[in-house]
Amino acid sequence: MKALSEFAKSTLVGGLLVIVPIYFSVLLLAKALAGLSGMLAPVAALLPESLESMRGLLTVLIVVAICFATGLAMRTRVGHRMFRSFERHVLERIPGFGVLRSAMRRVSGQSEDAMFQPVLVEIEDALTPAFIVEELDDGRCVVLVPSVPTPAAGALYILKRDRVHWVDAPVTEVIAVITRWGAGTGKLVNAMR
Secondary structure, three states, X not given: OHHHHXXXXXXXXXXXXXXXXXXXXHHHHHHHHHHHHHHOHHHHHHOOHXXXXXXXXXXXXXXXXXXXXXHHHXXXXXXXXXXXXXXXXXXXXXXXXXXXXXXXXXXXXXXXXOOOEEEEEEEOOEEEEEEEEEEOOOOOEEEEEEOOOOOOOEEEEEEOHHHEXXXXXXXXXXXXXXXXXXXXXXXXXXXEO
16 A cells, blocks of 8 residues: 555656646746737737737747847847846856756857767766766866756766767757656667767
């Protein structure tokens, strides 16, 4: 009976750990879209009634336009300087921002650096997905072993190079494995050099 109780408890907690983050992500997205829809109400009032049903699409298009305009402003010297200042004083203080920024730059092709290169590392007698943070002068590697299912947090280890195994896989694939609670790890093991 106790085993059944433990099974039910661990299964419930496991389900909550998946459902709650999804729920909050959907809730946050819905709130953001509702807020933008409210802000666009004056613009929507100018639209013909036949386009009223397209308010959601209009909201998405405006968000895309704002992202494009922000990216365009970033290309100017003043805009770039302002963003760097904002990034230094605000964004870099948010836990996980550096990892997310690096991943986004690698995905978008803006970064050629080897930072956060995906690897599998030996910790005790196990292999675990990780990212190279830095290679030290003495040959050891500083690695970030991300937490499951949130790769923006984790533990840092300084490991001998022979315990670090490079994998021929993109950062996004490793992040996907971590967010899916390890599903797909076999591909990483097969991609190990």
